[in-house]
Amino acid sequence: MMDIVDKIKGIEGAKVTVQRENRVFVDVSEDKLISTLYDMKLIGFHQLSVQNVIDRIKDNKFEIFYVLYSREYKINAIVRTWIDRENPVIKTADKIYPSAHTWEREISEMFGIKVDGNEDSGKPFILENWKDLPPMRKDFDSVKYSSEHFVFRHSEGENE
Numbered sequence: 001m002m003d004i005v006d007k008i009k010g011i012e013g014a015k016v017t018v019q020r021e022n023r024v025f026v027d028v029s030e031d032k033l034i035s036t037l038y039d040m041k042l043i044g045f046h047q048l049s050v051q052n053v054i055d056r057i058k059d060n061k062f063e064i065f066y067v068l069y070s071r072e073y074k075i076n077a078i079v080r081t082w083i084d085r086e087n088p089v090i091k092t093a094d095k096i097y098p099s100a101h102t103w104e105r106e107i108s109e110m111f112g113i114k115v116d117g118n119e120d121s122g123k124p125f126i127l128e129n130w131k132d133l134p135p136m137r138k139d140f141d142s143v144k145y146s147s148e149h150f151v152f153r154h155s156e157g158e159n160e
Helices: 002-009 030-042 100-111 142-149
Strands: 015-020 023-027 047-056 061-070 075-084 089-091 114-116
Touching: 002 015, 002 023, 030 061, 030 075, 030 089, 047 100, 061 100, 075 089, 100 114
Parallel strands: 023 075, 089 114
Antiparallel strands: 015 023, 047 061, 061 075
16 A cells, blocks of 8 residues: 555645555645646546535635545545635546546535536536525525425414
8 A cells, every 4th residue: 555655645746644544635735636636547546436525614615525546556545625615616627537527517516616627517417496505505504495495384284
């Protein structure tokens, strides 16, 4: 495992943390994200298993992460970066990992993150006619949304 960890540590700007056997975290600045993903693929991480977001509302950041897998080394590498919540934009990774195209559509719709270079970013994906704050953001009020858009009934069938 240390051979592949040493290769990852050689990627410019990568901060590598071995969490446990067969799992490493690779933290990079947003401007190094695409080159890091490209380098990760070159050293054997050919599979993008998951791409997703954690809303770090207290830090005013979105944590974007990519779970990559190497069949050769049997290791998961989680590549992470952080972007500003107020102007959330990342570059597409779909030229490196084609499956990123779909993950990017989902994070665009669910978190309101613009994906530069993904022509489907911002187009409806799952939500139809959605006009509210993206629903996976921590500042989205699901109770308020539900009370404004749905009719709740008592067990006797009366409206609340």
